[in-house]
Amino acid sequence: MKKISLSLMMFLMVLLVSGTFSVKTTSAVESQECTPGSQIIISSVGDTVNDGSGSAVAMSFEHAAWYPSADLGSGAVWIWHEANISDPTSDHTDIFTKTININGSFVSANIEIAADNGYLIKVNDVTVVDKLSEEHNYEALSSHDLIFNSGNNTLEITVKNFGLEGSTPELNPAGLLYKLVVNDCSSPDTATISATKIVCDDESDLPNWGAGGPNVTSTTASDFLLANPSCHAADWTFELAPGDTENPGDNIIGAAGGVWTPFTSTTTIPLPSASIWVREQMKDGYIPFTGLNTTQNVSAELYCNDDVLHYDNYDFVSSMETGQIYYCVAFNVSTTPPPPAP
Secondary structure (H helix, E strand, O other), X not given: OOOOOHHXXXXXXXXXXXXXXXXXXXXXXXXXXXXXXXXXXXXXXXXXXXXXXXXXXXXXXXXXXXOOHHHHOOOXXXXXXXXXXXXXXXXXXXXXXXXXXXXXXXXEEEEEEEEEOEEEEEEOOEEEEEEOOOOXXXXXXXXXXXXXXXXXXXXXXXXXXXXXXXXXXXXXXXXXXXXXEEEEEEOOOEEEEEEEEEEEOOHHHOOOOOOOOOOOOOOHHHHHHHHOOOEEEEOOOEEEEEOOOOOOOOOOEOOOOOOOEEEOOXXXXXXXXXXXXXXXXXXXXXXXXXEOOOXXXXXXXXXXXXXXXXXXXXXXXXXXXXXXXXXXXXXXXXXXXXXXXX
């Protein structure tokens, strides 16, 4: 390395102090070699409600004063812990939570939200928006910028419905509608898998798509729940594995182990070169899967994307594209009799 003369060194120091000469620094996001991408997270039946005591359900109707969910798009629906509020005359609060995974460096995030009535937003247990005591304008969307960390984050939205004396569920409903767009700088090729478990009261309520049915999309689960009030979304664990992985067995109770990676509700993964397999972690007390047949019978059901065939616990997602979300839905019925009425 060549030596710098004392006079030149002093000249450079003067320039730095005076601001005439500057050194440009590059942020971590700018310097990282990656592909900017976006995640879209929506209010859905996959949201956990009230400290994990259950899953959100789609409202049985949209009030005429509410912002239309169809206008928000992306499959977002108005949700609450019950399809019709049971006591519209008293105040009630629901807390909805979702895990947001930032697979790389965070860039920006914005949530569009409507709530009936007030709402409060927390990110990683820190309150960022507090309108819980306000009569929110649910006819329009409010927009808020949010900040997440790399890795897993917790989004928590508290909604309070104000009771109205002498009211009815139709006149004073409760609900939450939102769409969150997260921009990050992640690995060049990722996609998202979103899975929903639906449990019905009777096997006759199941769709019986083993001989073929509609592709699974962002609205499949919510549409089915709206049309079948005796069914509800349930907290469940799913698993995925590379496309060359064999079926470990349709009715294994719990984790399959090996290369099978568990996830709940939603996970973002590196884009595979081929396909991936998805299965659910079976639980005791439910109807088993009946395998590679197309005959309508008593069976659990699982379908993913365009693999809507057979009554097995082993469905593929193929031809995945960067930044896209692929949906799965599983159906079953509990064989455990309900507890006797008090």
